[in-house]
Each structure stands twice: as structure tokens, then as C-alpha cells.
Amino acid sequence: MLTGGLRNAASGLFSSVVLSFYFVAVTPGDVPYLAQRICGICAAAHATAAACALEDLAGIRPPQNGQILRNLILAAETLQNHIRHFYLLALPDYVRGPQTRPFTPRYRRDYRLLPETEVRLMAHYFEAVDFARIAHEIVAALGGKAPHQHGILAGGASVPPDGALLLDLKAKLERLARFVTEKMLPDAETIAATYQDYFEHGQRPLRLLTFGMFPTDPQRTRFCFPNGAVKDNEVQAVEVNAVVEHLRHAYFEAPENEEVPGRAATLPQPNKPGAYSWIKAPRYLLEAFEGGPWRVSG
Numbered sequence: 001m002l003t004g005g006l007r008n009a010a011s012g013l014f015s016s017v018v019l020s021f022y023f024v025a026v027t028p029g030d031v032p033y034l035a036q037r038i039c040g041i042c043a044a045a046h047a048t049a050a051a052c053a054l055e056d057l058a059g060i061r062p063p064q065n066g067q068i069l070r071n072l073i074l075a076a077e078t079l080q081n082h083i084r085h086f087y088l089l090a091l092p093d094y095v096r097g098p099q100t101r102p103f104t105p106r107y108r109r110d111y112r113l114l115p116e117t118e119v120r121l122m123a124h125y126f127e128a129v130d131f132a133r134i135a136h137e138i139v140a141a142l143g144g145k146a147p148h149q150h151g152i153l154a155g156g157a158s159v160p161p162d163g164a165l166l167l168d169l170k171a172k173l174e175r176l177a178r179f180v181t182e183k184m185l186p187d188a189e190t191i192a193a194t195y196q197d198y199f200e201h202g203q204r205p206l207r208l209l210t211f212g213m214f215p216t217d218p219q220r221t222r223f224c225f226p227n228g229a230v231k232d233n234e235v236q237a238v239e240v241n242a243v244v245e246h247l248r249h250a251y252f253e254a255p256e257n258e259e260v261p262g263r264a265a266t267l268p269q270p271n272k273p274g275a276y277s278w279i280k281a282p283r284y285l286l287e288a289f290e291g292g293p294w295r296v297s298g
Helices: 017-025 028-038 043-058 064-093 115-143 163-194 196-200
Strands: 207-210 213-215 223-225 228-231 234-236 243-246 281-284
Touching: 017 028, 028 043, 043 064, 064 115, 064 163, 064 213, 115 163, 163 196
Parallel strands: none
Antiparallel strands: 207 228, 213 223, 228 234, 243 281
């Protein structure tokens, strides 16, 4: 660290690579279950990706209801993910909690919110624990358990809900919607308004990428959150073949020319000079893009 800025930073991962090699030797139908072990927070996203990959491999598509159920499981887990990250992980950076662990020790400066605002947001912090649990109850109801549900699989979903369950899930979603719209969004706006100068820190070119989220048809040609790319403040169509794997700092053999992931070989090189991670660095149009469940529309 130098005075006035950060000179260099590196982030590596050393465990999940074992899973990618392990998948080669397991029964294909087990892959959506095993892929979730990469993460206990966003497990359903990995299960969904694995199920879709198996469907493409086998040339099959899920029935419409199976697609809807998978979307519901993934959406519920996405809700708990955002609630937990905003309140449990981010809020303590801006709001002083009780004088006890885990809220102490804490940062010593740049708390700007008024005391009464801190009290209100901290009350919402504790409420968020319950609402994240409610979102996970939806995952468990449709997927058997949470985290690492068992409802998402190639060809559809494993839990056919009845009318009573659907009514219960509807009531839970209504409670979640009220919490998000009446408390979570206003809390985020409060922090954003108080720390407006933070938007000027760490600026970079606006490059966003999404391949679509929550397909509305089994062929995955239409999405609730459509696919698209944003570059130079313009929305562009996504070209899948423009994605390549950058392996300079990963413990894999790097080909002379970067390759599209679907055609690239994954060959480990544990003692590779200059490498520090088992994570590959994907590039789109040879540049780094930010991905995520954000809506991109023209």
C-alpha cells in the first residue's frame, strides 16, 4: 500500500477447482447437486448452470412448469442473497451496531448517519435475518432443503407443489416484497445519499454483461431479465463466442491464443510462474466486464 492509493492487489481461490475435475468422473445427473458445493450462498445459481449445461449436452428441454419452478428456486435464493449481503455484510460499514461482538471492534471514522437513522437501520438489520430465512424457506419448500437444494435438475424440477403450498409461498413473497420496498430500498437510498462521494472512488469504464436471467420459455430464448452488454454507454447484443478465458495468472496451461470456454482445454499447471489462483479470468471482447443479475434493456 502506498500513500494516496493502492498499487497492486490479487485475489485467488484454491479449492473449487477440485470440483471441475471431479465432474468428469461422476454420474452426469449428480452434477447439479455437486456444483452447488462451490458456494453456500449462491448455490442455486450453480445448480441452474449445471442443469442447463446437461440439457444442452443431451439435447433436451424442461417442461414449462419445470422451468417455472427452477426460476422460483433461483429467485428465492437470489432474494436471500441480496438481503444478507446488504444488511449483514455491508450495513455495518456505515451503521454502528451495539457495543458487543460481532459489531465490535469496528471502524473508527466516517460514520455519517444521524443517531436516530442508525437506530432505524440497525432495527432493519435484525429484521433482515428473519426475512432472509423466509426466502430460504421458499427454497426449501420447492427444493427439499436450503442451502444446497435438491429441486433443480436436468430436465426440470423435482418437487411438484400443490395448491396449499403455492398459497403459502405467495404469502411469503408478499411479506418479502413489503420488506424490500418499504425498508431495504429506502435504506439503500439513505446510504447512497449520505455517501455520494463514494461513487467517485474506484471509477472504471462502464462495461456490464448479462446472458439473461429467469428464462420464460424452455428453449431459453426469452428472459425476465434479458441478455445484453453495455459498453461505452451503449447497449449491445451479446455474442457468446466473444468470451475467452484469460489464463496468465491462473494455475492452468495457457494456449498461444485465448479460446472460447466451450472449446478450451482445462489442463492444470500447479507450479506455473506468475500464477496465484485456480480461477480463470473470462474476458468479453478481450476486456473485463462486470456480470450479474442486472437488467439490461434498450
